[in-house]
Every structure is written in C-alpha cells, then in structure tokens.
Amino acid sequence: MTLNAIVVEDEANSREILSNYIKKYCPDVDLVGMAPSIKEGLELIEKNDPDLVFLDVEMPFGNAFDLLDQLPERNFETVFVTAYDHYAKDALNHHAAYYLTKPINIDELVKAVEYVMEVRSKENHLQEKVLNTNAKSIQGKLTLPQQDGFQVLNVEEILYCKADDNYTEIYLENKKILVSKTLKYFEDALTEFHFARIHKSYLVNVNEVVKYRKGKGGSVVLSNGKELLVSASKKKDLLSYFD
Numbered sequence: 001m002t003l004n005a006i007v008v009e010d011e012a013n014s015r016e017i018l019s020n021y022i023k024k025y026c027p028d029v030d031l032v033g034m035a036p037s038i039k040e041g042l043e044l045i046e047k048n049d050p051d052l053v054f055l056d057v058e059m060p061f062g063n064a065f066d067l068l069d070q071l072p073e074r075n076f077e078t079v080f081v082t083a084y085d086h087y088a089k090d091a092l093n094h095h096a097a098y099y100l101t102k103p104i105n106i107d108e109l110v111k112a113v114e115y116v117m118e119v120r121s122k123e124n125h126l127q128e129k130v131l132n133t134n135a136k137s138i139q140g141k142l143t144l145p146q147q148d149g150f151q152v153l154n155v156e157e158i159l160y161c162k163a164d165d166n167y168t169e170i171y172l173e174n175k176k177i178l179v180s181k182t183l184k185y186f187e188d189a190l191t192e193f194h195f196a197r198i199h200k201s202y203l204v205n206v207n208e209v210v211k212y213r214k215g216k217g218g219s220v221v222l223s224n225g226k227e228l229l230v231s232a233s234k235k236k237d238l239l240s241y242f243d
Helices: 012-025 038-048 064-069 088-093 106-126 183-189 232-242
Strands: 003-008 029-035 052-056 077-082 098-101 141-146 149-154 160-164 167-171 176-179 195-199 202-205 209-213 219-222 227-229
Touching: 003 012, 003 038, 003 106, 012 029, 012 052, 012 106, 029 038, 038 052, 038 064, 052 064, 052 106, 064 077, 077 106, 098 106, 106 232, 160 183, 167 183, 183 195, 183 202, 195 227, 195 232, 202 219, 202 227, 209 232
Parallel strands: 003 029, 003 052, 052 077, 077 098
Antiparallel strands: 141 149, 160 167, 160 202, 167 176, 195 202, 209 219, 219 227
C-alpha cells in the first residue's frame, strides 16, 4: 500500500528537508505535491485527494487550523509539523494523527508514517463495508448501583455509554439510564464483553457497530442509526476489532 502525501510548508528550506526525508526514509509514501501557503495547499488537496497531509502550523495569512476549518469533510490523515510544542492541544482537537516538532527527528517521522499506514490500511479494508449485526453477542450481566438498590442489565442490550462528568449515560434501544459512575469504571467493567473506548466521551458495544465512516477521526454508525465520533488516538484500537 502506498500513501499519497502533500506537504504544506511556507519555508522553502523546511519543505526541501522534509521532502528529502520522506523520499529517503519512507518508501511507502508518494509525495504528490508541496505548497507554500494555505491557498495553494487547499488547491493541492482538492486536486489530489491525498491520504496524508504534512502541515506546518504557522504560515503567512493564517495557520494550519484555518486550512482544516475550510475542509469540514476530509478523508486524509494530518501530521502537524512545527517548531513549537504549544499547539499540541489544538492539533488533538483537530484530530491530528501525529505531531512532529522541528528539527524533524527521522525516527519520529517514520513512526508517524507507520501509524497512518496502519490506520489507512484498516480503513480501506472496512470502507463502506456493512458489518455483521447478527454476530453472536457475548453473554453477561452488568449490575448498576442505584439509590434504592441495584439494577441488572444484560450487557448485550447496551448500545453505548456516554460520559457526563462523574456520571455515565447508558443507552439501550429505547431508553437511557444515568449512573453515578465514571465512564472509566464501565470501560474496565465491560472490557471482556467487546466494548471499545472510541472517544473520551464514548464507549461502544462493538457488536452494535454496523458501519465505519472515514474522515477526521472517523465515526461509527450503530444499529439504531446513531453516529458517534471516533477520536484519532482511539481509531487504531477500534479498527483492530475488525481485522
């Protein structure tokens, strides 16, 4: 598998260095174009439909986040490249696959490409594939503490769980249950029952996933039609269930 990549970087010397590193140390990456500005970067992206975009954060007349905000629906992975480390939170919020600091470390560049390669390979395998919703669910019970005692649920009835501060909302087919336990508590309790943490706010029953959509961090569609975002950092773990 080959990744089509684009570099958006305003400094000519930095573009040249990154280009040389990619060609020398990342044989599975085909560098299809480079751009010195946001405007030209957008044009390259729209023309080439890349798998991977290396984005310098700070550029004249805007920054990398301005570019991404103009692409609300995007099917490429993003690797941020910057001389500053204080953009890490913004990069995470924009679903970056990786964050490289200048001067670029070759080992880190290779790790970034390997990560994107693995994720992209799994996405291509699952793209538009409707997953088998009739797969046998693992049987089990979950006890939910309540003020007047406890409630027992069949684990297979749970579609997903959503974090609400120190509470968790548990969604079944026709109702929602609010429990005074953190999402981490349920993540630990449901590990053996094929539940995957796909986002800081969501834990899903993998048996209820019927579709995976590419783009940004991706998203999953559940059997009831509910679509939930997948964070970039959780994508690989989710896709591993469907190898």
